[in-house]
Amino acid sequence: MSTTETDAGEMPEVPADPNAVSISINGRTVQARKGELIIAAADREGEYIPRFCYHPRMSPVGMCRQCMVEVEGPRGPMMVVSCMTPVADGQVVRTETEQVKRAQEGMIELLLANHPLDCPVCDKGGECPLQDQAFSHGPGESRFVEEKRHYEKPIPISDLVFLDRERCILCDRCTRFAREVAGDPLISFTQRGNNTQVMTFPDEPFASYFSGNTVQICPVGALTAQPYRFKARPWDLEQRESTCTTCSVGCRTVVQSSRDELVRYQGVDSDPVNWGWMCDRGRFNFQSVNSEDRLDTPLVRQSGQLAATSWSAALDAVAREMRSAGGAVAVLGGARGTNEDAFMWGLLADAVGSNMRDAQLDDGLPAAVLGLPQATIDSACSAGTVVLLAPDLKEELPVLHIRLRDAATKRGLRIIEVSSHDTGLTAHAWRSVRCEPGAQADTVRALLADPAVSSQLASGDVVVVAGRANLAESAEHTVAAIDALLAAVPAATVLPVLRRGNVRGALGLGLAPSAGNDAAAILESAANGRVGCLVLLGADPLSDVADADLARRGIAGARFVVAIDTFMTQSATHADVVLPAAAYGEKDGTTTNLEGRVSNVVQKITPRGTSRADWMVAAELLHMLGKDAGVATLADVQKLMATRYPAFGAAVSSAEVRRNGVVVTAPAARPAASAPAVAPRSSYDFRLVVSRKLYDKALGTAKSPSMANLAPGAAVIVNPLDAERVGARDGAGVRVSNAHSSLVLPLVASASVPRGTAIVPFNQPGADIRELVRRGDSVTDVRIESI
Amino acid sequence: MARLTEENVRLAQEIISRYPKARSATIPLLHLAQEQDGYVTDDAMAHIAELVGASPAEVYGTASFYEMFKFHPVGRYVINICGTMSCALMGAEDLMHHAEEKLGVRMGGTTDDGLITLERAECQAACTEAPCLQTNYRYSFRVTPESFDALVDDLRAGRLADEIPPHGVVARVRQHIPADRGAGVHAPEDVKSAPAWLDGKAAL
Numbered sequence: 001m002s003t004t005e006t007d008a009g010e011m012p013e014v015p016a017d018p019n020a021v022s023i024s025i026n027g028r029t030v031q032a033r034k035g036e037l038i039i040a041a042a043d044r045e046g047e048y049i050p051r052f053c054y055h056p057r058m059s060p061v062g063m064c065r066q067c068m069v070e071v072e073g074p075r076g077p078m079m080v081v082s083c084m085t086p087v088a089d090g091q092v093v094r095t096e097t098e099q100v101k102r103a104q105e106g107m108i109e110l111l112l113a114n115h116p117l118d119c120p121v122c123d124k125g126g127e128c129p130l131q132d133q134a135f136s137h138g139p140g141e142s143r144f145v146e147e148k149r150h151y152e153k154p155i156p157i158s159d160l161v162f163l164d165r166e167r168c169i170l171c172d173r174c175t176r177f178a179r180e181v182a183g184d185p186l187i188s189f190t191q192r193g194n195n196t197q198v199m200t201f202p203d204e205p206f207a208s209y210f211s212g213n214t215v216q217i218c219p220v221g222a223l224t225a226q227p228y229r230f231k232a233r234p235w236d237l238e239q240r241e242s243t244c245t246t247c248s249v250g251c252r253t254v255v256q257s258s259r260d261e262l263v264r265y266q267g268v269d270s271d272p273v274n275w276g277w278m279c280d281r282g283r284f285n286f287q288s289v290n291s292e293d294r295l296d297t298p299l300v301r302q303s304g305q306l307a308a309t310s311w312s313a314a315l316d317a318v319a320r321e322m323r324s325a326g327g328a329v330a331v332l333g334g335a336r337g338t339n340e341d342a343f344m345w346g347l348l349a350d351a352v353g354s355n356m357r358d359a360q361l362d363d364g365l366p367a368a369v370l371g372l373p374q375a376t377i378d379s380a381c382s383a384g385t386v387v388l389l390a391p392d393l394k395e396e397l398p399v400l401h402i403r404l405r406d407a408a409t410k411r412g413l414r415i416i417e418v419s420s421h422d423t424g425l426t427a428h429a430w431r432s433v434r435c436e437p438g439a440q441a442d443t444v445r446a447l448l449a450d451p452a453v454s455s456q457l458a459s460g461d462v463v464v465v466a467g468r469a470n471l472a473e474s475a476e477h478t479v480a481a482i483d484a485l486l487a488a489v490p491a492a493t494v495l496p497v498l499r500r501g502n503v504r505g506a507l508g509l510g511l512a513p514s515a516g517n518d519a520a521a522i523l524e525s526a527a528n529g530r531v532g533c534l535v536l537l538g539a540d541p542l543s544d545v546a547d548a549d550l551a552r553r554g555i556a557g558a559r560f561v562v563a564i565d566t567f568m569t570q571s572a573t574h575a576d577v578v579l580p581a582a583a584y585g586e587k588d589g590t591t592t593n594l595e596g597r598v599s600n601v602v603q604k605i606t607p608r609g610t611s612r613a614d615w616m617v618a619a620e621l622l623h624m625l626g627k628d629a630g631v632a633t634l635a636d637v638q639k640l641m642a643t644r645y646p647a648f649g650a651a652v653s654s655a656e657v658r659r660n661g662v663v664v665t666a667p668a669a670r671p672a673a674s675a676p677a678v679a680p681r682s683s684y685d686f687r688l689v690v691s692r693k694l695y696d697k698a699l700g701t702a703k704s705p706s707m708a709n710l711a712p713g714a715a716v717i718v719n720p721l722d723a724e725r726v727g728a729r730d731g732a733g734v735r736v737s738n739a740h741s742s743l744v745l746p747l748v749a750s751a752s753v754p755r756g757t758a759i760v761p762f763n764q765p766g767a768d769i770r771e772l773v774r775r776g777d778s779v780t781d782v783r784i785e786s787i
Numbered sequence: 788m789a790r791l792t793e794e795n796v797r798l799a800q801e802i803i804s805r806y807p808k809a810r811s812a813t814i815p816l817l818h819l820a821q822e823q824d825g826y827v828t829d830d831a832m833a834h835i836a837e838l839v840g841a842s843p844a845e846v847y848g849t850a851s852f853y854e855m856f857k858f859h860p861v862g863r864y865v866i867n868i869c870g871t872m873s874c875a876l877m878g879a880e881d882l883m884h885h886a887e888e889k890l891g892v893r894m895g896g897t898t899d900d901g902l903i904t905l906e907r908a909e910c911q912a913a914c915t916e917a918p919c920l921q922t923n924y925r926y927s928f929r930v931t932p933e934s935f936d937a938l939v940d941d942l943r944a945g946r947l948a949d950e951i952p953p954h955g956v957v958a959r960v961r962q963h964i965p966a967d968r969g970a971g972v973h974a975p976e977d978v979k980s981a982p983a984w985l986d987g988k989a990a991l
Binding site: 179184185186187188189190191192199200201202203204 | 832842
């Protein structure tokens, strides 16, 4: 025997992982970790165990008993439920013995005893775990001859979700999701025994922002989503993986189409981002892409009317105006598009010598917060403390809410919340303090003086989640509060929760305002006749800028307005040229989420009419202005982008951009914030908070028929004691006024609002609160009177 | 349709204080609601949800598991006739037919005057006394058509009012646990020593 050969046993010893165990699955020795479930270890090793109730992102319940396996025990092999049994060192697991097969077939037979087997008319047929596993692990026939259970089918349990109780196999996935993940336990098992059924409380629908996830994880066709019902068969679907750009969380999704029409989005499990979940707004707004109201041809104003024309005529007009405007070209928006769109428009703005551009519409934080040390969603969730100086995340960035809620309820994260009213995370916060608009920095300083808080902050990593919580106050108040916190905890990192889909990409790729020349300043310049050509790149200032008066003056004062959008927005009706833009799902590219994570978005269907991607419009205009960038394809744009922004370039060209994405953060110089002075509030007045709800008049929602009616409507929400003081009943109309304007809103009394504060949701059907908001005001005070 | 009365909210709070977790009081509070209205109303369930920090759907899910909680108005007296083996052998079917005829309602129905609801029940654990029935969960043994008629006549004449309280009243004497003996003040895992009121005596 040769002595030169090195035996594996003589290899240098690697320190043993104390959590590593080795188990045998079907005779193969595999490594697992302590606490891991047998089914999870088997999944990782490619040994499939059938299951219905087990879901890797939820706690195991052992409801369906389908995942029985045989484990060698002291008294011989025993049957265990593999989704409830953790691995143990030396464990011998067999998943394919005769005994296991009998158990699996028995379970399927029982599950099918009451299942209607209406697969030919069931939306789930073709992608149904019950159907698939009945074939792969079922007995093939049934001994049951009895009449099956009958229920009315299907019944709506919310505006979006239908429930067919006959098909339900009671796996507890939807109810568990609602309780454990979404925190909206609005559905529950009711009745008992053979009559057990999932049901809502009478007259209280399953109105969860996350209800669509229950449809996706339902292992049978019991839950179906209204927008997809009877739209397609799974085998007719084509799909590509993409990133949702409805908000800046950037959930990974698959975009599915049938006959060149979007029919469904499904969440994809991306570990650093969305864990497979989506919010309903992101999930169902594909309907707006299919809307009949989409713009499909360029329009040019001729004798006062917008009239259809050709792209060349429209672009000619735009190029002419840009040329004659000299440097006085302004670009507002860009957050709706891809990184490539923003980059090309930044290039165009550079080429025409414009120093007026902003991807935000005075509704976020100064772009400088992106220069602070950055956190990621994962680092926030694994931190010791998260300080929330942010809007209600459940309303604005729902899946980030889910992640933080999970970290706070299961992983020991402590949340310190500074907000004007109760939010979705208040119940899970370690400390939740109320502060009036304008008092954020003082509140943070007061918090820091609390020894319990300072020792908590000193005990581990600290992440500040910062966003614009109130559109009726200066953004500088939030910035000052961040500064106060960073002064006390210099090692803290910041997760900026700017809401718009690709706002971070747009700001980082050439559409950030220069030297304080932000959207508000640009609109002011336009109002003063200093903007020759105003480009609205997927921006609608007349609907979205909090100071309605400023927006009106700006649009009216701009000499020439170009709107590039998917719909005829309010602002577009005032434009001189309207260009139809390709929507989400109609163009390839990349997007950047709130962490700076660059991931791809894909084209799945043909753009509507003659609409094009924004970058193509910019490239064309550059050519017409004699400054051709030499790009003809998206790859050209990405190549050029890589030369200007190497970090983005590297991210875009990596393979990971098509999976979990690559985080790009660009450090930047940051001026110190100076919070504007706040005058004391007169005790007769209310300090106004204008904040967003998930469903509003935004076009993606309003043009999606299934969600169009979900916006709660304009109202003024005050504390019940304040409502008493005003002398108005819940629901009664009250006059809300200040020096700027006056309007009538229904009053809602809610204990979630502290006294002296009035909350008015933004962009809702009804009277427009923006008439009372002025950009220059540090805070907004209003008077509320009964009428 | 009614939320809990002020008096019952006070009682509810006392009951909740007996448990380490407020949710544990859900079923006692459902009994309280049923005692108040004769059945469990939607408003009461929503109110209980507020009191114990659950969602109304969760309270409804729990309540609907139990046969003894009613979600629709029932008679002042609910007569449950046992139909399981021993009683069936001893003539429960005939008794049920007789009862339906006597009261003029089908099983599950309530008499027009709202006095009596007739139900078929599973085994009531009195097999030696078959056939048996319960009126608001109070037994009658070895029931014959004649004794059933007598029972109904007594109920109608109010002669059993002292013996059988209206539906929903589990017991006429309510248990009160003095605050200093409230076990629910501490979660079980936090209890390290015997409570002081045991005065050194063994816990059992």
